[in-house]
Amino acid sequence: MHSEEYVPTASNSITARLAIENKPGMLAEITSTIGKHGGNIGAIDIVRARDSVLVRDITINTRSDDHARTIITHLGDLKGVRVVDVSDRTFLLHLGGKIEVNSKVPLRTRDQLSMAYTPGVARVCEAIHDRPDDAHRLTIKSNTVAVVSDGTAVLGLGDIGPEAAIPVMEGKAQLLKEFAGVNGFPICLDTTDVDEIVDTVVRMAPVFGAINLEDIGAPRCFEIEDRLRERLDIPVFHDDQHGTAVVAVAALINALKIVDKTPESLKVVLVGIGAAGTAVTHMLQNMGIENIIGVDRQGAVTRDRTDLNKAKRAYAAQTNPHNLTGSLSEVMDDADVFIGLSGPNVIDVDDLHRMADDPIVFAMANPEPEIRPEKAYPHVAVMATGRSDYPNQINNVLCFPGMFKGALACRATDITDGMKLAAAYAVADTIDDASRTADYIVPSVFDKAVVDRVAEAVEAAAHEEGVARTRS
């Protein structure tokens, strides 16, 4: 699909400041030029009005950087219009970062200073020294999550390094705060070595109530998570694996009600056997789906393949019961469900035609899905992506804020399969029978009910599974 076919969105929006000759008809000419070249106009503001010139800010949603440039060039070519300035609203929003640390207690008098800081603080330090567990009560630890990445699998952008990963980790911290009231701190490590990552996280763990591993590529993420869970007594949760699995399972529970199919009857093709793909597969199996065919860049993952790493060999042993071989397109025949956790544009309309009746397609690669909804809609019964700008956003943000809120509230030592399943049902059940449609299988990320429902379900499951440290 060419970028010309995409819908313009706020993620590529610009504000153009134009100096416009002050005479009737000019604004109409400008708006029709923008429309003719495929831009969507948002706000139009007057910045300055002189007798002969009006300066206006016009916000335009575009499809891409190139598209924005084209529109600006055409506006600049109009007689009586001068482009004064163009700003990218997404970059403006990121200037100086998206989060900050705030003080919770007043610090205006000497008395306050002597309690919050030296000498009073020393008594609190000594109390924690006597009873280390008091760190939960007397410090930021109880409500703070480290969002840790090595920058190796950032969204679907791949290995872009720790600095380039910061905006996403800041974003996760911001979501934790906004949606769950939990503090998240972005930590991007300058190493991809498993031992170094594990040791670093263990050494900084005293400050945190939980660890959210983020955008760490497979297969290293599996070992890092396993080893940290073993060494730490606070929850360690790899969001790309389990947050994604929780939300994908929630979405599938509701999608199956739309097409009236059962988990046992399904053929599922899942492309991208990395962190997310592997965890989603395990959780689908836990919900009773047996016929899952995993596909990597070489094609179907089978027990006969000799090129598989340890994680994929384990995957092959547990999936593809009929040992299907071949390319992604070849194994799509009669599939009821396609799940993409790989990269952009890996399937086409022809692949959708090969699927069974009423196909369900979850194209979850970010930021560019395996197939764009515009292209898929006419050929599928249910379509979902990970993006904010289409219906059915299957994104781990529906899980991780509530998951951490619930786990921190009961001071859980771990996050168990039971807690994840409870979270999946909590997300799915947010949509009742009357409101469920093909375009509404998962709640909106802005649905305020979701976080608390997930948190409550997670906390209850933590008590049931014996990992809560508070009394129920």
Ligand SMILES: NC(=O)c1ccc[n+]([C@@H]2O[C@H](COP(=O)([O-])OP(=O)(O)OC[C@H]3O[C@@H](n4cnc5c(N)ncnc54)[C@H](O)[C@@H]3O)[C@@H](O)[C@H]2O)c1
């Ligand atoms: N919607 C969500 O909530 C959500 C959550 C997590 C991950 N994701 C997306 O899923 C994708 C994978 O993330 P991850 O964390 O598992 O990364 P990862 O690096 O652990 O795994 C990605 C896997 O996909 C494979 N892959 C890439 N392109 C492929 C292709 N064309 N065909 C077959 N396999 C291909 C890679 O080889 C790798 O094994 C990313 O695009 C990410 O943005 C979405």
Ligand SMILES: O=C(O)C[C@H](O)C(=O)O
């Ligand atoms: O960050 C997201 O929006 C989802 C997910 O964690 C991803 O890596 O794509």
Ligand SMILES: [Mg+2]
């Ligand atoms: Mg991620």
